[in-house]
Amino acid sequence: MEKTFLMVKPDGVQRGLIGEIVKRFEQKGFQLVGSKLVHITKEQAELHYQEHKGKDFYERLVNFITSGPVFAMVWQGDQVIALSRAMIGKTNSLEAAPGTIRGDYAIHTHLNLIHGSDSPQSAEREIGNFFKPDELVDYSKVIQQWI
Template identity: 50%
Template structure:
């Protein structure tokens, strides 16, 4: 990273906005850092005053990763929706979709397809269709892995205090919330629960404070 004093930055800016750029005699007299700045075009140089309008684009890989979080019927009955949303907001993730619904059995059957041979599968579908759920899509860096840690172990008896299940659940059959277990799984589940038009792309005002490096 090149960090230069302010007067050098202003020289860079003047040259970059000049019709001649840094060609000819200017280029011959300037250091390799000037040539590097010219190649960067109009992008601001780190260490300089940011004279261009502030950009919230971070360039960090995985910032737009998304996961499905669903408050299950017992979580809704316990009136935990607001507290669960608050935890994800306070962590810094961005909500891009949410719906309150009583899930149809065919949707639940597709969602839990991998468990259809398990002995508890019929009871699972009965439980998940017993009342409304809140399905949400959250976006952020490593949101899938982080959400799993925030939610806690599937068995509440093994979930750590401070996790959703560790704080609000006592039995594996009523563990309050669902969280996608992988990036691929999250993509599949989001497509099941939401139409593409229901996912809202928007710029969060604290995005730069969270991700700008």
């Protein structure tokens, strides 16, 4: 089944939004297969945001994501990559629609609460950057057939 890497950023942890964010993905019907609260290293941050290296906001981004603990998660489900991105909302805070996580809770583009992988390739790389294989749990839920 498709998996994605989602991460409550340091602003979301500080604002006490871990529960609210987890709730949304649980209620949608996705399945949590791994999670941890972790203060990520500069190396992990640079690998995570490698596609943005050289951009004017890159340094601020790496400083921000290492500024406090994040809540790293792996979720699975059909189309979880695209659907979780839709639930997260647009990157630009002025375009993030109400009803999305960023639209409901974030004001600024650089304090936008949550990260979600944008493709199967990034999901695989990002999951590997944050989790060892034995930190992910393989299990099934009977309710799945109704979702």
